[in-house]
Amino acid sequence: GSVGETFYAITNDGSPLNKIVAIELDNPGRDNWRTIVPEKKHVIRGANLVGGKLTISYLEDVKSAIHLFAIDGTKVGSVDLPGMGTANGFDGNGKDTETFYSFASYNMPNTIFRYDFEAMESSVFIKPETSFDPKDIEVSQVFYRSKDGTQIPMYIMHKKDVDISEPTATILYGYGGFNISILPSFNAVTATWL
Numbered sequence: 001g002s003v004g005e006t007f008y009a010i011t012n013d014g015s016p017l018n019k020i021v022a023i024e025l026d027n028p029g030r031d032n033w034r035t036i037v038p039e040k041k042h043v044i045r046g047a048n049l050v051g052g053k054l055t056i057s058y059l060e061d062v063k064s065a066i067h068l069f070a071i072d073g074t075k076v077g078s079v080d081l082p083g084m085g086t087a088n089g090f091d092g093n094g095k096d097t098e099t100f101y102s103f104a105s106y107n108m109p110n111t112i113f114r115y116d117f118e119a120m121e122s123s124v125f126i127k128p129e130t131s132f133d134p135k136d137i138e139v140s141q142v143f144y145r146s147k148d149g150t151q152i153p154m155y156i157m158h159k160k161d162v163d164i165s166e167p168t169a170t171i172l173y174g175y176g177g178f179n180i181s182i183l184p185s186f187n188a189v190t191a192t193w194l
Helices: 188-193
Strands: 006-011 019-024 034-037 043-050 053-059 064-069 075-079 086-089 098-105 108-116 121-126 137-145 151-159
Touching (some): 006 043, 034 053
Antiparallel strands (some): 006 019, 053 064, 064 075, 086 098
């Protein structure tokens, strides 16, 4: 987005996990870029300039985290998501007082939320009807250390009344490679199996 003659952009130039820079349109050379939000521990998946704030989506341990920054790069808050999952959207323009985003998790079908920048709160805008209560399905995240010492995030999903310390029928799925993450999403087949 832009404010006046200043353009805000995501770049991986010198920052493999991405950063936000300000580019003055009358002097756009790379040497004149100003870092507004530097690269952090987690990768930036996307950003929008909406509601007078930079709404930045990070991928933190294979789940979305949404942080809000003033246009000078000062962190001003975070969007409380309804669980461990994937959030997308946050479109709009710089003067909007609200934005909309979708959120899905292993136990929650894709739901549209409205975010109010003044109250700094989310509310459900459109929710699909389901034949089960998502609260009956427990989702947790654990970490597994691989042979080379890398901490691998893993999700465990089960009905709340299942004791996972006991042997039980299990579906195991894993993927990793090519800098591609499989983000939390809802799958009706899995929910039916549970």
